[in-house]
Amino acid sequence: MRVVIAEDQVLLRDGLVRLLTGAGHAVVAQVGDGRRLVAEVSDRRPDLVIADVRMPPTYTDEGAAAVLFLRERYPELAVVILSQVVEPSLVAALTGGRVRAFGYLLKDRVLDTRVFLDQLATVVDGGTAIDPVVVENYVQHSRDRLHGLTGREVEVLGLVASGRSNTGIAAELVISRRTVDAHLRSIFTKLGIESDPEDNQRVLAALDWLASRGRVAG
Incomplete structure (x- = not known):
């Protein structure tokens, strides 16, 4: 992939360059x-942008x-934000419903650099x-559409939002891949997300989840 990196910390930026070029x-x-x-x-119209939130001259936004x-x-540009703080309202603003x-x-x-590279590929x-800490922050303030989900389903949906594959979710929660699939089918049904060849159900579920969290955080 072709990447543009926006980071004012030189050591971090150089480290990202070495990691990415080393991965091809x-x-x-x-x-x-x-x-x-x-x-x-x-x-340059890259495939991916990796950007810090706070940069010169004011180091705010x-x-x-x-x-x-x-x-x-x-609209099709892939973006990964690297931040030092959990800012739920910023996540909601940057997604803009997408x-x-x-x-x-x-x-x-x-x-884990391997996990990081996998997350970039996912994006x-x-x-x-989305970092699980941000996901957990949203969950703690959730009082709306997710009320119909079980605790385990909320866990699964949070891991979906953080970019984990079904296999990765199974490993994280120490359950079978078949159980993860069953949880996802239940989540899609409860959130009213029907199967559609033009849409990615996992992305739609994450969109619904983040949009819901954004309303709370805002």
Whole structure:
């Protein structure tokens, strides 16, 4: 994949470049501020953007603002946000009702490079990868559409939103793949998500879940 990295911390940025190139990907641009991010993406049209939330000159939301602009301008662009803090309202704003090809990961919780690369691939393929801490934060404040789900189903849906495959969910919860499939069928039924060859049920479920959480967080 072709990647643009927007990160003002040089050591972290260099580490990302080495990781990605070592995995066979092409880093087509490295920038340290939101304005250059927009310019490079517009010029190079990468497959994926990895961006920090806070960048120069004010270190508030320059990266997030640039990503929001780019997602509106290029709806199919895959984006992974790397943040140092849990910001549920920011996640809701950045998804804008669209969680396809979107990720939000916490920097200090990226502990396994293989998992991180898998999450990037998930996002590029149109999926979602939301850090479980953000997912848990949303769950704790949930009082709406998820009330019909069992506790285990909420766990499964949270792992779906964090970008885990059915096999990965089974391993995480120490249950069988068949049990995961059964939970997902129940979740889709309860959320009113019908089978449709044009739609990815997992993404639609995550969209419903995040949209629900966004209303609470906002």
